[in-house]
Amino acid sequence: MDVTVKIKRFDPEADHPESYWQEYAVALPDNATVLDALIKIREEQDGTLTLRCSCRSAICGSCAMRINGHAALACKTALSRVLDGDNAVVVEPAGVMPVVKDLTVNFDPFWDKIRAVEPYLQPQGAEPAGEYIASNESMLHLSGVTACIMCGACVSDCTVLEVDPTFLGPAALAKAYRFTADPRDGNREGVSRERLHQLSEPTGIWDCTRCNECVEACPKGVAPMDRIMALREQAVNAGFTRNNGARHTSAFTESVGHSGRLDELMLPIKSVGGITNVGAMLSYAPVGWRALTHGKMPPLRHKNVENVENVRRLFRKLEPDLYGPEIGKSSPFG
């Protein structure tokens, strides 16, 4: 088939370096991948076209880039799936990370964040003579995470990293989960308290906005966002509740469980630990004023939805341990 590949290029050595688009026409077999097209261009038409690639089978993680606007592995993307009506495809470098040249980006910030989660097993106590005994299910579950090939597709499309470069991000947090969920890591109960403590700090697990882009982008089914949610649960269960994220979750659930709807006035207040947090209260003042003057102020008196008992019953049914008959009076997290 005859294909047009539209590539976003960047030459840092140009007199005035700025990105530009270049189109290549290339003929390929019907089952060719985007990577096949790029290699053919590089080898036969334009030796200056620069990209990383190696294994051609979605295991080395070199060729993550944006294809038609979304991060993917070029080697795992069949052209036939992404061509538009004119047999064209648009290829850009991965997002978030700075471009070095053409489709090659600088992974230094990526690896710095991986390093920041102390990415190696830290068992406490003496090693056994043989292997650690662990259930196959626990290992299969972990292998679903260690299947991560560090390609950076999730980081590329992370909507938080786009605006906040300090966020640890989906790849590093999935990596962290790989240890916190490992029965061999941490104390004898397999709890990595120090890890969970660190991850509960700002830039960590509570900074994810749950946009799901990383889950969509991941070519290996790692589902980083789901791992971040699991980390949140682990952290709360381990008692790391004195932070905005955990309090937000708690207040949200408490409000809905009690009244059937969100108490929008109290949610931000409870999230920062109550009105005694004077600094946070003051920081809310401008927002509060704008809400008031624009008629967006939530009602001061929060009301239950009609038939709220049905909602409460749902909560009791789903989480009997957390939502006894006294629902609403105690936090689900104690």
Add this chain to the structure above:
Amino acid sequence: MLEHDVLVIGAGLAGMRAAIAARANGANTAIISKVHPVRSHSNAAQGGINAALLDRGDDWEDHAYDTIKGSDFLGDQDAIEVMCRSAGKALIDMEHMGVTFNRDDEGKLGTRAFGGQRRARTFFVGDFTGQALLHVMFEQLIKSGVQSYEEWFVTSLIIEDGQVGGVTALEIRTGQLHAIRAKTIIFCTGGCGRLFEPSTNALIVTGDGMALAYNAGAGLMDMEMVQYHPTTLAGSGVLLSEAARGEGAYLRDKNGNRFMEKYAPNMMELASRDVVSRAEQTEINAGNGINGCVFLDCTHLGEALITEKLSQIREIGIDLAGVDMVREPVPIRPGMHYIMGGIKTDIDGQTTLPGVYAAGECANVSVHGGNRLGANSLLDTIVFGERSGNHAAEASRSIPFLPFNEQEVVSREEQRIREMLERPDNGDRWGNIRLGMGESMVGNVAVYRDHQSVEEAIRDLGQLRDRYAQVPVHNKNRVFNTDLVFALELGYMLDVADTIAVSALDRKESRGAQARTDYPSRDDENWLKHIVAKKGEVGPEISYLPVTITKWELEERKY
């Protein structure tokens, strides 16, 4: 100037294992790789890692025997003994580091069957064992404090009066050339699969370390022993793991017959790789395939098993060939996969050059002889990576730095590269030369080969080498100039290709992966010996070394 006691070149499993061992022994250690460590080709090992664990009722001697028989008796039995004895510890070490091996019902490490072995001793993580091991090894590298030069490409080895002094390397991201001083160097640069087209190997697998060592005077041993893997995907030639057959998949011809009955009635699909690949090629040549392929049939294994244990190769089939192995047989054929040959070393990784070591696929210890068993390569990298690192760290205590002139060395290398960049555009491209080499190697140094075909390869290589001397580099820039890197790699590849072809021409018998139609039998009387290719005036010069036989006697090889 950059200075290290131990400099490891290549950051796959062998390289990282060597670096971690050297660092643990107190050596100032660095690792240099043309790609980031987790991009290394160890990733591609799918099926598993072999070890005979005593508490499973297994015995290292049984593992050794299977390995020796698999090697068609060309493997050195003392080296094989070292590997098989060390396997249990190497495996448990990896588990303790955090590898998420599949388990059995008791929570212990689970096994699967693999080719050429009489019992199941292959430990695995789904069908991505290499990736699982590589990433865990990288975790340990981070922990170790080893200095890492990532995306640095080694352009030359510095040797003066027989003493190694370091390397010159191109920092790919900036285009800057550096000299790195080192007392000892460990090559862990992997194989040379891209000499062949198609190959299961990643694009980075270009024989760099083999060529550097060869050009410095080291011997490359048994280079004719090139493994064609029985199950590579039609079209792209990507690997589909032996794990499929280990889990019970069948090979079928176009009529649905399990043809392995004819070639290996006992082991069937799980005969050693050379045997299975020859069987497939024979069937394909006889017209029993379709479009040059026979079929890997997994349809009777069930979706649950495939999802748990073969998920990656299922995806590959869907993505690259549009075939779902759960539902239909996958077209496959033998494809170049591995080289048993490599830089000749002893059991501590020492080459014939003082201070220069090699481990992993680039080395030949020799534990694989004429044919490597599946899942012995990961084991090889870890066992001999560690041994090399230990030995190099120890040796570097009593070796001084070579006082070479950094400026002079770097500017000489810059001059060479400048000359390449300034060549006039004659219309040729390195990509065309590489393709010509790859197709000639696959066509002429194939599963079956003979004097005439190998001579043709040698003729082709000579012509390609002439073209290579004139080939232009189109990208003249410094930053991330992969065009230049590929052109430099091609030089390495042509050197290694020569040694393969000349060795294949020399060995006038059929043993292991060397199947000569003009000499169809194994000839122990004349050819039970290693072939060593060293750089001569006009090309590789051949010499011989005896095969070390300890307690396993020669026998006819049947599966």
